Each structure stands twice: as structure tokens, then as C-alpha cells.
Amino acid sequence: MSEAASAPAVRATVGDSEFDRDTAVTRRSPGVYDLDLSAGWTIINAVNGGYLLAVVGRALADALPHSDPFTISAHYLTASRPGPATVRTETVRTGRTLSTGQASLLQYDEDGKEVERIRVLASYGDLDALPDDVRTSAKPPPLPPLDQCLGPADGPAPVEGSSAIADRLLLKLDPATVGWALGQPSGNGEIRGWFGLADGRDADPLSLLLAVDALPPTAFELGLKGWVPTVELTVHVRCRPAPGPLRVFLTTRNLAGGFLEEDAEVWDSADRLVAQSRQLARVRLG
Template sequence: MTTAVRSEFDRGIALTPQADGPGRYAAELDAGWQIGGGINGGLLLAVAGHALSLRHGEHPDPVSISGYYLSAARPGPASVATELVRQGRSLSTGTASLTQDGEERLRVLATYGDLAAHTGEVRTSARPPVMPPPEDCIGVEHAPKELIEQAALLARFDLRLDPATIGWALGRPSEEGRIQGWFKLADGREPDPLLLLLVADALPPVTFDLGIPGWAPTIELTVHLRAKPAPGWLRVSHATRNLAGGYFEEDAEVWDSTGRLVAQSRQLARAPRGR
């Protein structure tokens, strides 16, 4: 029995249980999720995260998930093998390995729980990014041709970038290393924890704002989920403070329509190879 299909994202992370052992699934990586030289890293993390949510049962939501990208994934069949490492009353921990053509693409270690149970007092100094409303931001239809050509997945997003952080698209990068905007899926699917794994890697690389265009492959991506997102627009901010030795970190914050911080992430990525 396959998982229910509700949208393009659900089809992208759909899994079919395999008969060769518990916690093993077949997936189909669609070309529409490509960016640069392979399938988007956030989508891959969501595929592995979906497999772990099925394996963990009463702990359906990732709380902390880290993925190490071992080789570039291509469109086509893939398989995910999961292992339950520890199961407690409120949290469980497991691993997942996504393979394709006999080669491991992604290795994941994650802790799962029930985000619906995360209630009570919130103490935070974090604030959502201040930017114009979505209708006054810049949509994908205005993206540079070269960006669209290397990022097929943008057609599946309703992404509205803050005009203050898109000087790079006009040949005038701020070199502050920040890109932010509003995010929804183009087909209207509302956000949930698995979608947040994609959103953490959905914006153009912040190296664009450093004046370095091109594909920036992820080495490692960790996402911390703080709450189930409310329906509606997500506000997303990506920033970097350090590019050195050909690598940079990219920190992301995702805020839901109520103004709550629902996810934080950090990834290490390889900088594009040239200006």
C-alpha cells in the first residue's frame, strides 16, 4: 500500500513499503525537484524524514534531523532503509540511508517526537524578518533566466523574495550574505513538519548575495523543528557569516503565519566554483 498522494510534494516524497525487511521503502525521485547538478537536498531530507516518520509510529515528527550528502541524487528510482536505534516514551531516534543505483546518496540521523505536544511557554529573542507583504515582493516569474534553468523546482514554489535582498539578480549583490522571502507551494498544499525540511533548503544559495552565482552543493544539513506550522505563508530567512576554504555555512529560520519560529537549520555547503 502506498502513501496517500495529495500534491506534487506528497508525490515527491511518496514511499512504497518493500517486502525485503521492516523499515525499507521504494521512492521515485522526480526531475521536477532538480537544482544544479542533482535533486534538491531539502527534498531528499524530506524523503528520508518521511520514511523515519512511518517507522517511528507514535513519534511522527522530526524534532532534530541531520543529513550527510554523500553523492548527488538523480531523477529515478531510489530506496530508503531505516533503523530504529532507540525508542522512549516521548522521543525516539533512528537512522535512514537513501541509495540509488547501488550508491548511497544520503545518510540521516534523527530524533522524532510529537510536535503537537510541544505546548506551553515560549521564551525567545528571535524575531521574524521584516519585509513587505507577499504581493509587494518579487515572484519566481521575475527570476533570472539562468537561475530558472538550473532550478526546475522553482516552478513548484510560490516564492516571493524580499526586494531588499535580491540585488544579486540585477548584478548588484549586497555582499551581506542574506536572502529572505515568503514561501508557499504553488499547488496550495499547507505546510507541515515534513515540508519544513524542504523549506530549509528552498531559497537560492546565499552565495548569490555574495556575488558568487552557481550551484552550491550541500555537505551536511541539520534542521531543528520547534512547532507544527500554522496554515498560510511561511517567512524564510537564509544567511551566512563565513565563507572560507571553498565552503560556507547557511543558517535558516522559518516562521509560520502566526509569527512563530517553527524551524531552524544550519548547513555546510561547497561554494560555487567561480564567479
């Protein structure tokens, strides 16, 4: 399948797409936002951590005087579930080029008690105001053309309802990093692939928060199975991405004590490093 063939006939636009609708927040009062977490961004029953970060990131973009996330760190305290939720934000500091805020995403449990799901600290600015000077030794990851990579349709049929998020993504993985899907993990702890939204919406700073956490976990290529819940995730957004699919490169170097770190690089169609992240995640051993 070619890149053109995999693109939707009618492309959604930023502000008018499924991602925008499902991350929408409604301001109830200053700093307080109501929302509904969509079941469309789940894996089994777990709401994807990158989607959750984008939801909170959208609330902070409204609450703070600057609209673009520069750095955002989230601690995942309890498992979120689809349905109503609230984001409470607080402005910590505002400056000329950066503003810093914190936010909590909350839901109610079966007993009607409010439970904090995520706590976030973030600094926002204006990506368009950054200087063009780039001095880097980073290079885009080696990745075959999109039509030579593998997507969900190329593997075994998934269990019904097991990965709703896959229907909302254009995700094509480097064949060299999908040995785990064939029962032959490489042990290298690397996953590489093309990333986009299935409706053709181009990437923006908020969708980069999803991109860093949307590929299969590197734990799979280490021969581990099962859910890999995020404990903490920090994302650095470096510049506004150019139109077109993104390339995402995940690596892990150290699994110890049932936890691993996972580093992500996100590259745009102009060969720019547009986002970086590191997360700490738990793994099931044995």
C-alpha cells in the same frame, strides 16, 4: 500581484498534493522503502537537498513510533539523480517522548552498483504534545508584504529546464536581497522571502524540511555563482506551522576555505519560529 491573486484557485491539501505524491515511499519490508525521486524538484540536474531530506524524513516517520521530526541531520555523500531509489531505516532507540532512527538513501550507478546518497540521523516525537510555554528573543525577519516581493516571473526568463523546482513553489523574495540577480550583490550574505507550495498545500513538519533549503543560496549575495552543494544539513522543527505562507530568513557569516555555513529561520503566519537549520555547503571561488 496580491497574495490572493498568487494563490491557486483550488488549494491542495496535506496528504493530497504534488509534494506528498513526490515524497511518497512504499514499504517493501520492515525498514526498507522504495520510491521514485521526481525530476520536478531539481535545479539544473541536481535534486534539491531539502526535497531529499523530506523523502527520507517520510520513511523515518513510517518506521518510527513517533511521526514528527524534531531534529534531523543529513550528510550528502554523493549527488542524487531523478529515478528509482531505496531508503533503508534502522531504529536506534525508542522512548516515551522521543524515538531515534537512522536512514540511508541509495541508488544504483551505471554499473549496477549500489551507491549511498545520503545518511541521516534523526529524533522524532509528537509536536502536538509539546507545552505552550515560549521564552524567546527571536523576532520574525523584516519582510515586505508578499505582493511587494519578487518571484521568478519578475526576472529574466530562465534557461529551459534549469530550475524545475521553481514551478512547484510559491517563492517571493525581498527586493533588498536580490541584488545578485541584477549583477549587484550586496555582500551581506542574507536572503529573505515568502515560501509556500505552488498548489496551495499548507506547510506541515515534513515540508519544513524542504523550506529551509528552497531559497537561492546566500552565496549569491556574496557575489558567487554556480551550484552550491550541501555537505551537511541539520534541521530543528520547533512546532507545527499554522496555515498560510511561511517567511524564511537565510544568513551566512563565514566563508572560508571554499565552504560556508548557512543558517535558516522559518516563521509561520502566527509569528512563531517553526523551524531552524544550519548547513555546511561548498562554493566555487573565482
